[in-house]
Amino acid sequence: MTNFLHLFFTFFKVGLFTIGGGLAALPLLQNYSERYGWVDEKMFADMIAISESTPGPIGINMATYVGLSQYGFIGSIVATTGMVLPSLLIIYLIANFLKGFNEQPIVQGVLQGIRPVVIGIIGSALIAISKVTIIKMPTLYAKGQWLDFFEWKSLIIFGVFIIAVMKMKIHPIFFIVGAGVVGIILF
Numbered sequence: 001m002t003n004f005l006h007l008f009f010t011f012f013k014v015g016l017f018t019i020g021g022g023l024a025a026l027p028l029l030q031n032y033s034e035r036y037g038w039v040d041e042k043m044f045a046d047m048i049a050i051s052e053s054t055p056g057p058i059g060i061n062m063a064t065y066v067g068l069s070q071y072g073f074i075g076s077i078v079a080t081t082g083m084v085l086p087s088l089l090i091i092y093l094i095a096n097f098l099k100g101f102n103e104q105p106i107v108q109g110v111l112q113g114i115r116p117v118v119i120g121i122i123g124s125a126l127i128a129i130s131k132v133t134i135i136k137m138p139t140l141y142a143k144g145q146w147l148d149f150f151e152w153k154s155l156i157i158f159g160v161f162i163i164a165v166m167k168m169k170i171h172p173i174f175f176i177v178g179a180g181v182v183g184i185i186l187f
Helices: 002-017 022-035 041-053 058-097 105-133 152-167 172-186
Strands: none
Touching: 002 022, 002 058, 022 041, 022 058, 022 105, 041 058, 041 105, 041 172, 152 172
8 A cells, every 4th residue: 555655646746846748747757767666767768758659648658657567557547646636636726716827927927937947857858868869878988989979870860850840740640650660670
């Protein structure tokens, strides 16, 4: 029972303190996953890829996966409930008690301050994922070793797809499916 409570409250904290959506939750999820030994860095990167490739929000998908992998079906329900419950409670309170909340000058100031922080949090997640996807870690620079620093296939895929996403106006699922096909061919 204590394992389920621990799982619930861990994901409840992630859901409560994540402002900016699932990508902003990645650093917290990574921290807890490593601290509690749920997954290693490579598995965490794989979880992100799977969570982004399946329907639903990334944070909820990851909570469900961790709960399932650690404590089975009941664990997946407990972790997912912990992740979702804070948002449901907060939205319920805002919707019922604070009509016109968004137009308040103080709220606008808070949101203006939070936005850059959310971008920073997402950027830190990008760096963490890059360490296991694009950058060979722990590779230290030594004379003539720059070519060994990067996972070149992954870096090229990243570059091609980021340009394609910026230039093309098609649904992201096509990029995800395309990246999966490219991964099968190259790896």
